[in-house]
Amino acid sequence: MLTATAALGASVLTAGPAEAAAPPQQAVFVTSAAKVSAKQARAAKQKKRAAYAVKYAAKQIGDPYRYGATGPGSWDCSGLAGGAWRKAGVKLPRTTQQIYRAVKKKVSWKGAVKGDLLFFYGGRTHMGVYAGHGYMIHAPSSGKRVKKIKLTKYYKRHFSGAVRPGL
Template sequence: MASHRRPKQPSRTRVTVLTTAAAAAVAFSANAANAAPSEKPSKDEVKSKVDKLYEEAEKASEKYNGAKEKQEKLEKQISTLQDNVARGQEDLNTLREGLGSMASAQYRTGGIDPSVALFLSSDPDDYLDKASAMDQLSSQQVEALKKVQEKQRSLAQQRKEAAEKLKDLADTRTELGKKKKEVQGKLGEAQKLLNTLTAKEKAALDAQQARASRASERSALDDNPGTSKPGSGYAGAAFAAAQGKIGSPYVYGAAGPSSFDCSGLTSWAYAQAGVSIPRTSEAQANAGTRIYSQSDLQVGDLVIFYGDFHHVGLYAGNGQVLHAPHSGAVVRYEAIGNMTFEFGVRI
């Protein structure tokens, strides 16, 4: 017999779920069809973002330079302290041997009790007090023991200082690693952005920068007589040395002779003139007399940029600066107005 049972109807909940899913699918398809494809940033937008990343990288680079300089100073100080401690220990051993010899000689002549040797090896202060109270020490021994006490105190202080500097060195090395990682991260981001440009766009940016650099060089070298003041002997010699490095690549942490970062170039240039200035741009900002008016700048003066002093160059005359700009660039001339001028520094 044929069954006349009515087919089972879908539940209200199932119908609702299916309807909602279908509606969502239709809406998604419509949105996908109508959505505009993500636009590729323009050449100028990429340049602006890359310049910002380079500036951030340079800030980190100068912090890296500061940590590196501190590390080198600490390593020298620790080495000196450790050498002093080693020599001091030898002196202390010699003094103790001398005291032992005197004590032995006294014992052989029926003098001081040999048990006082315990005090010599453990606590000279206590030994001196007790033995003096018993009137068992000669003036020669008192003087020798005082020398032992002084040497022990000196050694203890030097060991403490060395331990503190070793801890400081460990912290500095940690900071150095962080700053290096930060610099590399910023440069990596910049490179990714540059890789989005076509070969033609990259060539256009390079040509644009080359034109600007040539214009700055002409402006500096073709300066009208009297417009810019010549630098002092040291400043002039430093500037001449830096001119010889035009075209050298920027490399963070580098201070010549084949590659430079901003403060690496200025410190190297002044070193060629026989003048030692600090390694970082922040420290160079305090290395001489500040010149706040651009009209008073002389060729070879340091020029400090940005509020945190993270960039420095050499004044080239006629409103131009000779500097190592950033990663991906070379030592070149540039208009001071392209950056935020803070002040000059005359060494």
């Protein structure tokens, strides 16, 4: 009996330190995997919201521009962008400059994806919702209506930044 206990004790002592060392390695791996998974989940949620924001903005095509308007029925440029993202579950400030400052994720002209907000002119006084494939939906100016336009060299020349809401 003493021999069995000694043998059993030895196996417990041998197994103890090895098991104690294993969980920290597994915990580091799980934590790392959890971070990647959480990041992927946020990115997937943002992409879904962006698609919804673009879809909502597209439904406003034809509505009249009105300075300071936040819809429904009439819009200014930041009102349209803010309204589209609000419908997608993301609250944004009111003006173009406030939106640009508030959204932390900045993107380049080439890095823009569907749903990103594009800003134009030196003071970032105009903006639109990137619809993908080189198009933008925006409320242009007084007397005009919300429309989807091709981003030409003119817009590239006057581009002053872009942001990705919802992250």
